[in-house]
Amino acid sequence: MDVIVADNAGFCFGVKRAIKMANETLDGAEGQVQALGPLIHNPQVVGSFQKRGLRVAESLEDITPGATVVIRSHGVGPSVKEGVEAKGLKVVDTTCPFVTKAQWYAAKLIEDGYKVVVIGDAKHPEVVGIVAHTGGKAIVLNTIAEAEALKFIGRLGVVFQTTHSILHVQEVVGALLKRSKEVRVFNTLCGATTAMQKTAVELAPDVDAMVIVGGRLSANTAQLAEVCRKVNDRVVQIESAAELDPAWFAGVRRVGVSAGASTPDEVIAEVVDRLTQMEPAATTA
Ligand code: SF4
Structure with missing residues (x-):
């Protein structure tokens, strides 16, 4: 391939x-x-x-x-x-430093009298740390439905888990705008993740399938797979080349690869090698 x-x-x-x-x-x-x-x-x-x-x-x-x-x-x-x-x-x-900045903005919003909302996964260690910087006072939510279910709050301050996608946080912030008179948003998305998602999303529509490589617990890897799924139906997420199953690639001639921020180069190289060696005949439906 x-x-x-x-x-x-x-x-x-x-x-x-x-x-x-x-x-x-x-x-x-x-x-x-x-x-x-x-x-x-x-x-x-x-x-x-x-x-x-x-x-x-x-x-x-x-x-x-x-x-x-x-x-x-x-x-x-x-x-x-x-x-x-x-x-x-x-x-x-x-x-x-991107995480430190998110922690700092969350603490500052509390200091300035805002009710803080962190858009992210409540169990992720980064979010746990950000919430701790608000003295445990921040609300964590991750979906439009959760934002819509919020009771009306006078002044809302918002920060994001650094590895979220811009599209996702825009949607949730849009829902939060209906739940408050004043919404102050700090864009705490990390530049590295945003660039990684952008290039993967640009590649995904031009290939038959996408392989996303990264740790199963890695939030940025999961987000990367998620944004690619919006533009390509065939996206698989794996941790290593050993998980690649030729059956997934039936009919695939061109495959795109991207990898989460904590994936070593050698793991990506092994995945690329294995995919390259898959004969087109073996991948025909
Ligand atoms: S993905 Fe990397 S650069 Fe971005 S916040 Fe996490 S550790 Fe920092």
Whole structure:
């Protein structure tokens, strides 16, 4: 099959930065190094860091005394940072600057007297961290129906999970406009994700099928697949080349590939290799 890889596929600036900082910390560490939650949402990357000795701790209580704590790119709430400091632990904070900005805007909106709405997935660690920066006062919603169900609020302040699509947040903000007299919106979408979605959506209508590569828990990978589904019916999301099933590609001659922000280049290359090797005859319906 012919395989076309979309521009901007794979590692974003924030993930590259987090990986670099974690590697430098492991290189120079004398004691244990532990990450608060998986460093990024990619099992291959997390696995290779574990081999280098980076342990994943689920909470502050799991941190070994004296360890260096790596805060992941999704960020954490203020109380977690205070807890780390109170324990006297060394901290390496890899929070992506785009996420820091979203946390800052959410806190500022609360300070200025707005009821804050975060458009995002309430369970995602980035959103949990943003909400914590509002002292737990923010409402999290993710759909037009949820926005429409909101009771009328005088002053609404809105921020977005950084990896959402512009189209989605525009729709939800549109619904919020009917629920308040004043809606103040900070565009906290990340430029890297927006560029990645744009190039994938431009490619998707020109190919017979799209393959989106990335961790199953990666929000930006799921969004990437979602935006491509709006312009191409045949979109599959996989974590690695091993999941590629020739049966999915019946009749496909040209396939597009894009990848979430935490997908390593070698994983994308394996997917491209495997797709390229699929004989057109084997993919005929
Ligand atoms: S996807 Fe965007 S917000 Fe997330 S780590 Fe990458 S650059 Fe930062």
